Amino acid sequence: MQAASLAARCGRAALALVAALGLSGPALAQQTLNIYSHRHYGIDQEVNALFTQQTGIEVKVVNADADQLIERLKAEGENSPADLLITVDAGRLQLAKEQGLLQPLQSEVLATATPELLRDPEGYWWPFTARARIIMVSDERVEEGAITTYEELADERWRGKLLIRSSSSVYNQAWVSSMVAANGDEATEAWARGVVQNMARPPQGGDRDQIRAVANGLADVCVGNAYYLGIMLNSTDEQDRELASKVRLVFPNQDGRGAHFNVSGVGVTRHARNVDAARQYLEFLVSDEVQQMYAEGSYEYPINLDFTATPTHESWGEFKVDVQSFPEMGDHIDDAISIFDRVGWQ
Ligand SMILES: [Fe+2]
Known part of the structure; x- marks a missing residue:
């Protein structure tokens, strides 16, 4: 045995x-x-x-x-x-x-x-x-409530003070696609024309580069994905942490459809x-x-x-999310790209 x-x-x-x-x-x-x-x-x-x-x-x-x-x-x-x-x-x-x-x-x-x-x-x-694609502003130069909607990015008061990355970014294509879903093709083209006129420089770099440029005073307002600010705020790079602390998030369209979500x-x-x-x-x-x-x-x-997953998320608080245009986002990507071409958004 x-x-x-x-x-x-x-x-x-x-x-x-x-x-x-x-x-x-x-x-x-x-x-x-x-x-x-x-x-x-x-x-x-x-x-x-x-x-x-x-x-x-x-x-x-x-x-x-x-x-x-x-x-x-x-x-x-x-x-x-x-x-x-x-x-x-x-x-x-x-x-x-x-x-x-x-x-x-x-x-x-x-x-x-x-x-x-x-x-x-x-x-x-x-x-x-x-992820939320939202507005970010200079905490020093832009007072609370000065901008509350994506539509206002085209207002003349931001002439030469706005930064957004290139239209080749899928983030911008999805976001502008949601603008078409919400406001229609014609209104979105007119809006995009105003946005391009307001740009402080031709689009260059990624979302973090726009945030850094706003912190450095090159512009007052930019558009970016919130998580990039989160990454910068918690970065091991001291300079990025310092720059991020000078920028404030604005969750847009809270009285309407809500912030663009992807x-x-x-x-x-x-x-x-x-x-x-x-x-x-x-x-x-x-x-x-x-x-x-x-x-x-x-x-x-x-x-x-x-909305409370980390202390950073918790500090940003809860906000209204645009779920209304979400199902249509893929339907308007071609419209968004053709608008970018027509208004010269590089
Ligand atoms: Fe990304």
């Missing part, structure tokens, strides 16, 4: 050794999840490493902007290695869905964790962080090979632990819209 149980133990030990060395067996083969992502934040690598640690599934990421990734998915067709497409904007996910590049995924976990108004009703993509989201590709791993990954992204990692790492809002 003793000899038999020893042999059994040895057998188990040998199997364990094989497992540890990864020598063979289909059950031991490591799964890989391939992601095409437009996200560009350091926290994502930590999130992916945690996923691998918890599940044993390796994560490989190809980074590029959403339009390039969409073109690549189209060109690769069923040979595409990608299981997931991640963007920083719902509009692009909607386009990917319309072009037949995604497949629906139903999940109780995802349905419970995400607001109905900020997701695809058919589950072709799911949001996992939320999401970072993810869809399972039409030809995904690892749908089960993809589902696990999506459900992992909306877990409390990962939601808190995003809030502290990139200062985006958790997808459950917890």
Whole structure:
């Protein structure tokens, strides 16, 4: 008996050794999840490493902007290695869905964790962080209440005092698309013309560069994603912290439709090979632990819209979110791009 149980133990030990060395067996083969992502934040690598640690599934990421990734998915067709497409904007996910590049995924976990108004009703993509594109002003030079709506960015009083990044940014395209949804094509063109006239310089740099320029006195008002100010306020770079402290957030259109809101989201590709791993990954992204990692790492809002996720978010307070134009955002991207061309918004 003793000899038999020893042999059994040895057998188990040998199997364990094989497992540890990864020598063979289909059950031991490591799964890989391939992601095409437009996200560009350091926290994502930590999130992916945690996923691998918890599940044993390796994560490989190809980074590029959403339009390039969409073109690549189209060109690769069923040979595409990608299981997931991640963007920083719902509009692009909607386009990917319309072009037949995604497949629906139903999940109780995802349905419970995400607001109905900020997701695809058919589950072709799911949001996992939320972001507000809002107005930021010089705390020294712009008094409280001086500007309260996006529409006022075109007012003559801001002539030569406004900064916004280039129209090639998907953030601006989604935002102006929401302006078209709210105000129509004609009114948005007239407004965009005023915005371009008000610019202190031709668009250059990213959102953080506009914030720095306002802090340095080059302009009084800029538009940017709130999380960039959060990143600067909590930066290890002392100069960025100092500059960020000179800029105040204004959540616009609070008496109307609310501040422009977008999401970072993810869809399972039409030809995904690892749908089960993809589902696990999506459900992992909306877990409390990962939601808190995003809030502290990139200062985006958790997808459950917890306005108190970090002390920084809490200091900004609650605000009204524009959910009205959200479902239409993807429908007006072409209109927005054509408006940018017509008014000379570089
Ligand atoms: Fe960003």
